Amino acid sequence: MTRQQRTGWLFTAPVLAIITLVFVLPTLMALALSVTDYSVYALADWANLDFIGVGNFTALLSTPLFWRALGNTALFALFGVPMAIGASLAAALLLNDATVRWKPLWRVALFAPYVTSVVATATVWQYLLNTRYGLINYALSLVGVAPVDWLGDPRASIPAILLFVTWKIFGYNMILFTAALSTVPQDLMEAARLDGASRWGRFRHVTLPAIGPTLLLAAIMSVAGFLQLFAEPYVMTQGGPAQSTVTVLYFMFDEGFKWWNLGQASAVALILFVVILALTFIQTRIGRRFEWL
Structure with a gap:
């Protein structure tokens, strides 16, 4: 090993x-x-620990709550990822407009929810979504919409949490997109404008390919984040109503730290790890197909 290699290993x-x-x-x-x-029991005495092979995995396949948690998590990811990325990209595009004033102030204000405690913000949103005195239902009543039981109706609980999570995390992706938009070649934008390209055409053929790698990174991180959703439903709904917001990570938490079935909880963690790894690989292949990598 050369001196330069030893130095590299020393720093890493x-x-x-x-x-x-x-x-x-x-x-x-x-x-x-x-x-x-x-x-x-094994925690108290290692003599009670037995090797069961794939027993935990087969038990999960016959557990209805696990499949319910898997379906809920898929719904969160399926609708939450486009919402979060769309909102953050729209905000970044608006803040990239030269006519917008006080850009640093807007960026700080929109990024602030991301660095705020999940428990604190979720508690505030519980009050905002309250059926009787929540501000959201009050605003809906002004336009003639009946009060919605956001956290007590299984049909409304997932949209309510999706709305909160999107508000909570989109600021991080917004900062990524803002940085990416600053690298878009302005000569290409000017050439497209002179050729008569519309605003949508310039976005599709110039801006989108330029920010493609950042878009891929945001998609990978957002998918992984929504698949690991836990704190938000834990604080706001405790998995209810009628188990409509139980996620895979919530199910794993209950198995491991409520029922102390740590072997099965580890199996859930391993399944989630494999799912996230597989989806990351698929997204990376898609990114290469679009020449974003």
């Missing part, structure tokens, strides 16, 4: 150690626990 060693400690080792431990019946 702390980061690699942290990644190993907080990611690699927990992943390996989850893999090991997923093939055991590790529970509160």
Whole structure:
């Protein structure tokens, strides 16, 4: 190993150690626990720990609540990702307009929810969505819409949480898109404008390809984030009503820390890891097809 290589390893060693400690080792431990019946009894005495192979995975396949959680999570991701990316891209495009004043102030205001505590903001939104005295229902009543039981009706609970999560996280993607829009070649934009391209045409053929890699990154992170949704339904609905907001991570939390079925909870974590890895691979292949990578 050359001196330059040794120097490189020396500088990267702390980061690699942290990644190993907080990611690699927990992943390996989850893999090991997923093939055991590790529970509160094994926690008290390792002699009670037995190897059961794929028993946890087969048990999950016959658990209706797991499939309900999987379906709810898929709904959150299917509708939440386009909402979050669309809102953040629209905000970035508006703030990129030269006629907008006080841009730094707007960026700080729109980014602030992302860095605010989830528990605090979810509690505030519980009051906003309250059926009797919530501001959202009050605004709807002004236009003649009857009050909606946002957190008590299974048909309204998922849209309510989607609205909150979109408001909570879109500021991060907005900052990414704002930075990406600053790299769009202005000579191409000017050439397209002179050729008579419409605003939509300039966006489709100039802006979108230029910000393609950032769009792909935002999509990958948003999909992973919505598939790991937990704190929002935990605080706002506790998985209800009628288990309509139980997510995979919520189900894993209950299995591991409510029922102390840690082996099955590890199996859920491993399944979620594989799903996120597979979707990331698919998105990366799509990005390469569109020459975004």
